[in-house]
Amino acid sequence: MAHAETQTASHHFTTTGLDNRKVAIWMFIGSECMLFASLISTYLIYKGKSVVGPFPHEAWTNPATGQAFPPILDIPVTSVSTFVLLMSSLAMVLALAAVENRGKPVPPGLSGKILSSSKLWLFMTCLMGATFLGFQAYEFTSFVHEGLTIRTNLFGSSFFTLTGFHGAHVTAGVIWLGTLLAIDMKRGLQPKDAVWVDIAALYWHFVDVVWIAIFTLVYLIQ
Amino acid sequence: MATVAASPTYTTAGARRTGIMDWLTTVDHKKIGTLYLHTALFFFVVGGVEAIIMRWQLMRPNSTAVSAEVFNQLFTMHGTTMVFLVIMPLSAAFFNFLIPLQIGARDVAFPRLNAFSYWVYLFGGLFITIPILFNAAPDGGWFAYTPLTGKAYSPGQNMNFWVLGIQILGISSLAAAFNFATTIINMRAPGMNLMRMPMFTWMSFVVQWLIILAFPVITIALFFMQFDRFFGTNFYVSAAGADPLLWQHLFWIFGHPEVYILILPAFGLVSEVLPTYSRKPLFGYPVVAYSGILIGFLGFGVWAHHMFSVGMGPIADTVFGVTTMLIAIPTGVKIFNWIFTMWGGAIRFTTAMKFAIALIAMFTIGGISGISHASPPSDLQQTDTYYIVAHFHYVLYGGAIMGIFAGIYHYFPKWYGRKMDERLGSIHFWLNFIAFNLTFFPMHYAGMLGMPRRIYTYDAGQGWETFNFLSSWGAFLMAPAFLIFIWNFFRSKTRGEVAGDNPWDAATLEWSIPSPPPEYNFAQIPMVTSRYPLWDLTHPERMKDIPHSMDGWDEAKLRTGEHVTATGVHEPDVAPMHIESERKSAKELGIPMPNPTIKPLWVAAGILVLFSSLPVMYAGKTLAAFAMMAVGAVMFVGFLYAWLTTPMEDAH
Ligand SMILES: [Cu+2]
Numbered sequence: 001m002a003h004a005e006t007q008t009a010s011h012h013f014t015t016t017g018l019d020n021r022k023v024a025i026w027m028f029i030g031s032e033c034m035l036f037a038s039l040i041s042t043y044l045i046y047k048g049k050s051v052v053g054p055f056p057h058e059a060w061t062n063p064a065t066g067q068a069f070p071p072i073l074d075i076p077v078t079s080v081s082t083f084v085l086l087m088s089s090l091a092m093v094l095a096l097a098a099v100e101n102r103g104k105p106v107p108p109g110l111s112g113k114i115l116s117s118s119k120l121w122l123f124m125t126c127l128m129g130a131t132f133l134g135f136q137a138y139e140f141t142s143f144v145h146e147g148l149t150i151r152t153n154l155f156g157s158s159f160f161t162l163t164g165f166h167g168a169h170v171t172a173g174v175i176w177l178g179t180l181l182a183i184d185m186k187r188g189l190q191p192k193d194a195v196w197v198d199i200a201a202l203y204w205h206f207v208d209v210v211w212i213a214i215f216t217l218v219y220l221i222q
Numbered sequence: 223m224a225t226v227a228a229s230p231t232y233t234t235a236g237a238r239r240t241g242i243m244d245w246l247t248t249v250d251h252k253k254i255g256t257l258y259l260h261t262a263l264f265f266f267v268v269g270g271v272e273a274i275i276m277r278w279q280l281m282r283p284n285s286t287a288v289s290a291e292v293f294n295q296l297f298t299m300h301g302t303t304m305v306f307l308v309i310m311p312l313s314a315a316f317f318n319f320l321i322p323l324q325i326g327a328r329d330v331a332f333p334r335l336n337a338f339s340y341w342v343y344l345f346g347g348l349f350i351t352i353p354i355l356f357n358a359a360p361d362g363g364w365f366a367y368t369p370l371t372g373k374a375y376s377p378g379q380n381m382n383f384w385v386l387g388i389q390i391l392g393i394s395s396l397a398a399a400f401n402f403a404t405t406i407i408n409m410r411a412p413g414m415n416l417m418r419m420p421m422f423t424w425m426s427f428v429v430q431w432l433i434i435l436a437f438p439v440i441t442i443a444l445f446f447m448q449f450d451r452f453f454g455t456n457f458y459v460s461a462a463g464a465d466p467l468l469w470q471h472l473f474w475i476f477g478h479p480e481v482y483i484l485i486l487p488a489f490g491l492v493s494e495v496l497p498t499y500s501r502k503p504l505f506g507y508p509v510v511a512y513s514g515i516l517i518g519f520l521g522f523g524v525w526a527h528h529m530f531s532v533g534m535g536p537i538a539d540t541v542f543g544v545t546t547m548l549i550a551i552p553t554g555v556k557i558f559n560w561i562f563t564m565w566g567g568a569i570r571f572t573t574a575m576k577f578a579i580a581l582i583a584m585f586t587i588g589g590i591s592g593i594s595h596a597s598p599p600s601d602l603q604q605t606d607t608y609y610i611v612a613h614f615h616y617v618l619y620g621g622a623i624m625g626i627f628a629g630i631y632h633y634f635p636k637w638y639g640r641k642m643d644e645r646l647g648s649i650h651f652w653l654n655f656i657a658f659n660l661t662f663f664p665m666h667y668a669g670m671l672g673m674p675r676r677i678y679t680y681d682a683g684q685g686w687e688t689f690n691f692l693s694s695w696g697a698f699l700m701a702p703a704f705l706i707f708i709w710n711f712f713r714s715k716t717r718g719e720v721a722g723d724n725p726w727d728a729a730t731l732e733w734s735i736p737s738p739p740p741e742y743n744f745a746q747i748p749m750v751t752s753r754y755p756l757w758d759l760t761h762p763e764r765m766k767d768i769p770h771s772m773d774g775w776d777e778a779k780l781r782t783g784e785h786v787t788a789t790g791v792h793e794p795d796v797a798p799m800h801i802e803s804e805r806k807s808a809k810e811l812g813i814p815m816p817n818p819t820i821k822p823l824w825v826a827a828g829i830l831v832l833f834s835s836l837p838v839m840y841a842g843k844t845l846a847a848f849a850m851m852a853v854g855a856v857m858f859v860g861f862l863y864a865w866l867t868t869p870m871e872d873a874h
Contacts, residue, residue, distance in 0.1 A: 013747075013782045013795070014408040020331040024404045027434055031396060035438035038472060042446070042457070051463040150455050154463055157455035161445070 025199040029206045032169075036210050039165055040217060043158040050153035054146065057222045072148050072155075074139070075219055081135030082215050085170075088128035089208045092177075095121035096201045099189045118189055118197075122181040125204065129174040136167045159218070166214060169207045176200050247818035249333035249870075250741055254340050255318030256637070259630075261344055262311035263708070268351060269303035270704060272296045274697055277661075281694035283682040293678035294361035295380070299354055301364030302384065305484065306391050307347045309618065312626045313487035314343070317402050317426050319637060323732035324420040326411025326750070328743050331404040333816045334865060335397055341826035342394035349830060350387025353380070360384030363676065365477065366447070368458035368469040373451050379837050385447050386833045392437050392444070393829065399433035402426060411731070411747050412778030412796055417511070418753040420730045421504060424511045425490030428518040429483050435522070436479035443472035452836055467532060474525035482521045484618060485585075486514060488625025489556060492578040495628045496560050498728040499575040500567030501761075503754060503768055506559045513552035513559075520549040530598040531605045539598040546596035550589060557586055572726070573647030577628035580655055584620025588613055591666065606676075609669025615662045627654075630711070635725045639737045640718030646710040654703035661696030664689035723803055727761075729754035735802045742813045745806065746797040747782070749775055755799045785812040814871045821865040828857030 014020060053060025054069035061068045098118035106116045114120065140160070143149075150160040177200055183189060189197060248254060276296050279287045288296065318336065322329055330336050353359045361380045362371035371381045406427045410419070419427070446457035447469070456462035458469055497504045504510060526534060526542040534542075560582050569575065591613040595601035604610060634642045668689040673680065680686055724733040731748060732739070734756050752758055752770045782795045788810045808815045831854030839847035 013778065015410045015414075016408055018408065020404050020408050023408050024331065024400045027400050027403055031400075031434045031438050034435050035442060038439050038442035042442070042468065042472075045465060045468065046463075049463045049465070051461075150449070150453060154456050157449070157457055157462075161449060161455070161457075 019195045021195055021199050025202050029202065032206065039162045040213065043162050043218060046154040046158045050155045052153050054148050056155060069147055072143055072146060073219055078215065078219055081132050082211065084128050085132045085208055085211055088125050089205050091121045091124040091128060092201045092204050095125060096197050099197045100191055100194045102191055119181065119184050122177055122184060126174050126177050126181060129170055133167060133170055162214065166211060173204050173207055246823055247820045249337050249816045249818055251318045251322050251330050251336060252739060254336050255315045257340050258311050258315035258318060262308050262315060265303055265307035265347055269300050269308055272300040274701060277694040277697035279678065280690050283680050283687060285679055290678045295354060295359040297676055298360045298363050302350065302360065305364060306388065309484045309622050310395065311343055314398060316487060316491065316629055320732060321402055321405055321423055321426055323739060323743060324423045324730055325406060325409060325414055326731050326744060326748050327405065327409040329816065330401050331409060332401050334819060334822050334870065335401050338822035338826055339394045339398040341823045342390060342829060345826055345830040346387055346390030346394060349390060350383055353383045365473055369460055369466060371447065372458050379840060382451060382837045382840055385444050386836055389444050390829060390833055392441050395433050396437050399430040403430040403434065411750060413750040413772065413774045415773055417508060418750060421493035421510055422490035425486040425514050428514045429486045432479045432483050432518055432521065436476045439472055440476035443469060452840060470529055474528045477528065478525040479521045482517055484622050488581065488622040491625045491629035492560065492581050495574050495578040495632050496563045498726050499570045499572055500564045502563060502567040503764060505562035507753060510556055510559050513555045516552040517549060520545060524549055527596060530601045543596055543598050547593060550593050553589060557582060573644055573651055574628045574632035576651045577624050577631065581621055581624040581628065584616055584624060588616025588620055591616065604669060606674055607669035608665040608673045608675060611675055612662050612665035612669060619658060634714065635721030636732055636737050638715050639721055640714055641721045641725060642714040642718055643710050646706055650703055650706045650710065653699065657696045657699035657703055660699065661693050664692040729757040731755055736805050740805055741815055742808045742811065745802055745811050746793065747795055748799045749778065749796050750799050758799060759801065787812045816870045821861050824861040825858055825865060828854050828861060831857060
């Protein structure tokens with residue numbers, strides 16, 4: 001609440017004491033929940049309904065051509081990218097803390113210096129987000145090579161749409177955080193800018209949590 | 223917070239613009255409300271003309287005035303227009319104009335986002351409407367059931383305009399909903415706790431949540447349809463194993479909350495009108511508020527009552543039949559609240575009051591016919607007949623439109639400082655009331671006799687002729703009624719009787735300031751002690767049973783500061799409930815106002831270009847489509863960046 005307090009100028013009085021942007025981002029996230037709920041439900045409803053392969057977890061042989069398709073999803077590889085995305089949330093937390101604590105005395109030693117560098121942690125968040133997107137690009141192209149496109153069957157349509165929407169959200173997040181990083185490099189983010197970092201962080205954590213749901217429901221549960 | 227007292231130096235770097243630029247760059251919620259109001263009235267004429275052509279065609283059997291193809295476009299666009307381009311934006315006009323005034327705020331939470339919402343609405347409305355001039359309008363019904371609307375059965379561009387147009391309009395509705403919900407949560411005047419908010423603001427609050435939670439579902443359903451049509455996915459392709467009911471489920475999970483999005487703002491408006499002209503507080507205020515919330519919750523659990531005829535099985539049919547009957551309870555509760563509000567009141571039968579009473583009566587008829595198809599066996603007789611058409615026009619026209627007319631007559635003096643002519647208003651009311659019933663009451667009978675919806679013509683000898691003839695004449699009579707309204711509306715802006723600040727002797731904050739309100743709304747934010755703050759000053763005798771307290775005052779005093787007027791006087795930003803009749807400029811008062819800006823308009827235009835590229839791609843002009851996408855993306859990103867990096871106000 002401390003930083004919200006300093007935000008309120010005379011005409012920026014708010015009923016809850018929270019910044020308007022923070023209230024709005026929570027509602028935006030509520031709306032996004034319904035968006036991903038619709039996507040995930042559709043994927044689950046269509047699970048096992050495809051009339052032709054390839055399939056996510058089972059091998060399939062095309063009866064017409066005799067061509068064999070292995071199961072599409074590669075859980076070990078995606079586990080790695082999931083871990084990277086989860087770690088990016090940690091970096092995000094540190095970035096926000098560094099911005100909020102700017103101007104306070106930095107704890108002595110190297111660790112104090114590292115922890116108080118918002119540039120470092122914003123960069124790490126972006127980097128890990130971009131790594132996740134790299135994995136997703138690799139995943140998508142290898143699936144296409146294995147014979148699954150967005151047009152192939154219901155699995156292809158619903159899988160690529162669901163994970164593609166999530167990827168688009170990660171991309172938007174990386175651009176957003178990248179912009180904050182650019183501002184930080186240019187003039188340095190101050191505690192008064194913390195709300196911008198705060199709402200970007202909330203969005204980022206949300207995108208992360210959605211991925212946990214997708215990873216569990218789409219990849220792990222067979 | 224001693225720092226707040228530092229004297230703000232208000233500059234005029236962003237000088238106010240005049241004329242057309244004033245409207246293109248405005249970020250004032252009242253002006254944006256005015257834009258919504260006029261645009262929606264324009265689309266009302268469009269949707270009305272579509273209806274009248276349909277009634278001309280159906281007046282007699284075997285008519286050939288329009289072809290089946292054109293008729294399909296007419297009923298699709300009539301429904302789409304009235305729902306998305308007329309009733310929702312008319313409600314948005316009142317959200318804009320009223321919410322900040324009713325809660326004692328100087329503007330909405332995000333003024334520039336508010337302008338953006340309007341421009342997206344205007345562009346989306348034009349995008350979806352203009353094709354009808356080229357005989358290429360959407361033709362798959364406002365519900366756009368798949369697989370009919372898939373590429374296989376609707377290969378033309380028609381449904382592309384629908385799916386993309388609704389997508390654009392969804393952006394507008396969602397952006398506005400985040401804005402208004404934040405405004406209501408966060409910008410209430412000191413003492414204006416939730417149980418003191420005017421009922422219109424309450425119902426609007428529920429509506430914003432419905433939009434926030436229901437629109438993403440249609441967004442996804444539309445994306446699936448869009449991907450199917452443009453990129454060859456299989457979401458709605460039965461041959462690929464797709465569930466033919468997926469679209470219907472997603473559409474109605476959105477579609478049923480949507481009917482409450484349409485009706486609740488009108489409920490809110492009559493809840494302001496009835497107490498004012500009955501000179502009594504609203505009967506059972508908390509019950510009206512809670513029943514609105516309950517309607518919002520239950521509204522998400524009834525969607526499949528639109529699908530009884532698809533064969534969901536006895537369990538699903540029973541569940542959705544029961545939940546649908548349940549939702550009638552909170553709705554019925556409101557009806558009784560309004561009746562008891564009038565009971566024993568000293569009623570003034572102004573035009574606004576007549577429309578409000580008409581809503582109670584007409585909505586009740588529509589509600590009762592609604593309950594008759596909450597029961598699946600009964601619904602199977604009625605579904606897809608004119609009985610349904612009669613039902614939803616009684617709730618949407620008899621309910622939403624009557625309530626909005628009540629709101630327009632009631633709030634016109636606040637909006638323009640002059641009253642609308644009461645005699646013309648009365649003629650408008652009666653002609654409209656008679657024409658409305660003449661149009662839609664016979665449809666119950668035509669439907670019971672088996673006349674299906676959406677047919678473009680019919681054979682003689684099935685007993686439908688008389689009812690159709692009456693319905694058509696009713697529809698034709700609505701036109702002069704509406705013209706009288708339009709004449710009265712535009713004439714009264716400049717020549718109506720000067721109204722004064724509180725012409726109806728009303729009770730809420732918007733009536734405690736000048737008419738029309740100054741740009742800053744409140745020179746000093748009022749600190750309220752009850753839910754009828756103005757009656758506390760003008761009619762304490764009506765306030766005997768209304769709870770009073772000074773909750774929220776102390777904290778607010780701590781956190782608000784003061785503004786410094788042009789003459790250097792320090793004015794506290796808040797003051798106990800008072801009446802403001804002086805009209806000064808924001809500059810004189812030292813109240814910082816957001817600068818006008820054209821950037822939201824350009825961002826909205828970027829979205830329009832982006833969406834317009836897809837029909838171009840569909841027509842096979844891939845290169846042109848990619849060029850448009852690039853232009854649209856650059857416009858969108860560039861102007862959005864410029865918007866976000868420009869401070870809303872001048873430094874102070
Ligand atoms: Cu419904």
